[in-house]
Amino acid sequence: MYETLEIELHKGVATVWMNRPEVHNAFNAQLIADLTAACRQLDADEAVRVVVLGGRGKSFSAGADLNWMKAAGQASEAENFADAMKLAGMLRALAEMDKPTIARVHGAALGGGMGLASACDICVAGEKAVFATSEVKFGIIPSAISPYVIRAIGERQAYRYFQTAERIAAARAAELGLAHEAVATEELDAKVAEIVDALLQGGPKAQAAAKALIRAVGNRPVSDAVVEDTARRISQLRATPEAAEGLTAFLDKRPAAWVPQA
Numbered sequence: 001m002y003e004t005l006e007i008e009l010h011k012g013v014a015t016v017w018m019n020r021p022e023v024h025n026a027f028n029a030q031l032i033a034d035l036t037a038a039c040r041q042l043d044a045d046e047a048v049r050v051v052v053l054g055g056r057g058k059s060f061s062a063g064a065d066l067n068w069m070k071a072a073g074q075a076s077e078a079e080n081f082a083d084a085m086k087l088a089g090m091l092r093a094l095a096e097m098d099k100p101t102i103a104r105v106h107g108a109a110l111g112g113g114m115g116l117a118s119a120c121d122i123c124v125a126g127e128k129a130v131f132a133t134s135e136v137k138f139g140i141i142p143s144a145i146s147p148y149v150i151r152a153i154g155e156r157q158a159y160r161y162f163q164t165a166e167r168i169a170a171a172r173a174a175e176l177g178l179a180h181e182a183v184a185t186e187e188l189d190a191k192v193a194e195i196v197d198a199l200l201q202g203g204p205k206a207q208a209a210a211k212a213l214i215r216a217v218g219n220r221p222v223s224d225a226v227v228e229d230t231a232r233r234i235s236q237l238r239a240t241p242e243a244a245e246g247l248t249a250f251l252d253k254r255p256a257a258w259v260p261q262a
């Protein structure tokens with residue numbers, strides 16, 4: 001049980017709802033602690049195959065709670081550093097989950113909210129969703145979220161949006177690569193369900209390995225070391241029961257029966 005989250009579990013899919021609708025799911029210390037713990041708990045739960053992150057009420061998330069941020073103005077630099085590390089820890093716990101993650105974005109995804117959407121593997125936005133790195137408007141910067149946002153939109157776009165704080169509509173977010181899809185509001189849940197179904201067809205161990213592969217290879221130029229790294233990763237997987245099942249199922253013309261991973 002989490003004070004600021006609601007979690008629904010259904011057929012291997014955990015939907016995590018941020019639940020501070022009165023402030024558009026702005027995150028305070030409690031929500032940061034709750035979401036960090038929930039990511040770790042769900043990642044360790046063999047019954048969970050896919051994690052969807054959404055927001056109760058009108059928005060996905062309005063980012064850091066500005067009352068909490070303002071209170072930090074009275075705190076020492078060391079205390080603010082500790083706070084920033086907790087926020088970074090939440091994003092990292094989400095981004096480094098072995099399980100596939102989907103951000104289901106409606107309404108505002110501002111500041112840290114855009115960071116949460118960027119830290120998920122996949123982002124689906126309703127047509128009225130609005131993103132922005134609005135921090136400079138408050139005299140602060142998009143700090144902990146920056147690795148995820150820059151990865152999503154690229155350095156060139158980050159120069160613009162980090163400094164202008166312009167709002168990014170859902171369709172533009174899809175053009176930028178920040179959202180994988182922008183869909184009509186009434187189609188948001190169906191699109192998320194469609195992607196969840198596609199994810200459930202894949203082997204869980206292979207999906208975790210695919211995420212680790214992306215993290216390891218990323219933007220590195222092709223070199224002997226990178227080629228060998230990719231070869232090592234697939235050679236380790238080919239010997240697993242999961243790969244045996246996936247390959248056999250295809251050749252037997254039947255769906256693969258994935259088993260919980262040891």
Ligand SMILES: C/C=C/C(=O)SCCNC(=O)CCNC(=O)[C@H](O)C(C)(C)COP(=O)(O)OP(=O)(O)OC[C@H]1O[C@@H](n2cnc3c(N)ncnc32)[C@H](O)[C@@H]1OP(=O)(O)O
Binds near residue numbers: 022134138141
């Ligand atoms: C390191 C990380 C940094 C960051 O993340 S910086 C924060 C970035 N966040 C933002 O830029 C969002 C700021 N909020 C807004 O722009 C607007 O709000 C919204 C677009 C989200 C919603 O606008 P509308 O529908 O007109 O509602 P409303 O009356 O402005 O908000 C309802 C209540 O929600 C509170 N609220 C909204 N965002 C935050 C927030 N980020 N932190 C704390 N409270 C927030 C408001 O103040 C208000 O409260 P009340 O009902 O008491 O007047």
